[in-house]
Amino acid sequence: MKMVKTAFSYQVFAGLKSTFWALQNRLARSTINHNNNRPFSIVMPEKVSPIRSVPSHIPTPPYVSTTPGQDACPLNIEIHSQEGINRMKDACHLARKILNLTAEQLKVGMTTDKIDEIVHQLCIDHNVYPSPLGYLGFPKSVCTSVNNVACHGIPDSRPLQDNDIINIDVTVYANGYHGDVSETYLIGNVDERGQTLVETTRQCLMESIALCRPGTRFGEIGRKISEVASSAGFRVIPEFCGHGIGTYFHGLPDIFHIDLGDDAKMQKGMIFTIEPVICDGKPDIKICSDAWTAITKDNSRSAQFEHCIAIVENGAEILTL
Numbered sequence: 069m070k071m072v073k074t075a076f077s078y079q080v081f082a083g084l085k086s087t088f089w090a091l092q093n094r095l096a097r098s099t100i101n102h103n104n105n106r107p108f109s110i111v112m113p114e115k116v117s118p119i120r121s122v123p124s125h126i127p128t129p130p131y132v133s134t135t136p137g138q139d140a141c142p143l144n145i146e147i148h149s150q151e152g153i154n155r156m157k158d159a160c161h162l163a164r165k166i167l168n169l170t171a172e173q174l175k176v177g178m179t180t181d182k183i184d185e186i187v188h189q190l191c192i193d194h195n196v197y198p199s200p201l202g203y204l205g206f207p208k209s210v211c212t213s214v215n216n217v218a219c220h221g222i223p224d225s226r227p228l229q230d231n232d233i234i235n236i237d238v239t240v241y242a243n244g245y246h247g248d249v250s251e252t253y254l255i256g257n258v259d260e261r262g263q264t265l266v267e268t269t270r271q272c273l274m275e276s277i278a279l280c281r282p283g284t285r286f287g288e289i290g291r292k293i294s295e296v297a298s299s300a301g302f303r304v305i306p307e308f309c310g311h312g313i314g315t316y317f318h319g320l321p322d323i324f325h326i327d328l329g330d331d332a333k334m335q336k337g338m339i340f341t342i343e344p345v346i347c348d349g350k351p352d353i354k355i356c357s358d359a360w361t362a363i364t365k366d367n368s369r370s371a372q373f374e375h376c377i378a379i380v381e382n383g384a385e386i387l388t389l
């Protein structure tokens with residue numbers, strides 16, 4: 069009885085919530101053309117196409133097949149063998165190749181759903197599984213985050229516009245390992261502030277990687293990223309973290325992009341991502357009713373870049389170059 073009542077009120081609540089969002093979306097969109105001091109369009113979730121299928125000969129990660137929802141990872145930070153690092157490299161190179169081939173085709177008018185179709189097909193052509201598809205219910209094969217969408221944008225029916233900035237985040241499951249990489253791209257002519265945001269975010273990632281080596285404190289990553297972002301007048305959105313990666317999509321360590329005083333030290337053989345999300349406004353976000361799309365509360369723009377790195381003898385090797 070209690071269960072039924074709970075389920076019923078949840079349904080009512082979910083209904084109200086989606087009505088609320090529909091209204092919010094309409095309101096937000098109606099302000100786009102009247103907004104004199106914003107050169108870019110404010111993006112809200114639009115129509116998502118049906119789920120794409122993957123041929124059954126392509127091996128799927130455990131969270132899609134054997135143990136739904138489970139992304140089994142070790143309870144301690146894994147120290148990978150050279151063999152493991154080599155297999156990660158293969159997955160990362162393929163993720164990079166698919167990201168680059170997709171990026172070459174970007175143009176004004178292309179929907180983010182078309183980007184999903186391209187990434188999905190490239191994965192199939194290379195016999196690898198698109199890791200996002202079915203991960204904790206994510207419905208598409210890639211994340212596409214445009215303008216005020218900070219992270220985890222679901223590809224949909226919105227066509228790219230002149231002056232958009234878009235993060236494309238590709239992860240592939242290849243030979244039992246996940247390769248994870250993302251970049252932010254400029255569509256058409258982007259205003260100078262937008263270009264600076266994108267370049268500063270790239271710089272945040274690259275300067276933090278330059279500090280990584282055995283013995284470096286994990287907190288140094290976030291310290292450097294905050295320093296680079298704030299010196300250009302931008303802010304780090306702290307909710308989004310990098311992560312350990314390997315035969316699992318998300319594992320330890322959590323990589324914070326601000327310095328929370330993490331004193332743990334990097335060791336040779338660790339593999340993790342760094343993927344700062346940097347915004348041009350208040351770093352507060354909200355999650356849309358689709359349970360994924362994260363947008364900035366003040367509609368400010370954000371950019372993100374991501375690499376997978378391995379800690380090696382004298383520094384860090386970027387696996388997703």
Ligand code: MF3
Pocket residue numbers: 199200201203204206210211220237238239248341343360374
């Ligand atoms: N690729 C993202 C990351 O960098 C994760 C996306 S999870 C998804 O960690 F389900 F949204 F795809």
Ligand code: CO
Pocket residue numbers: 248310311341343374
């Ligand atoms: Co990642």
Ligand code: CO
Pocket residue numbers: 237238239248249250374
């Ligand atoms: Co990613």
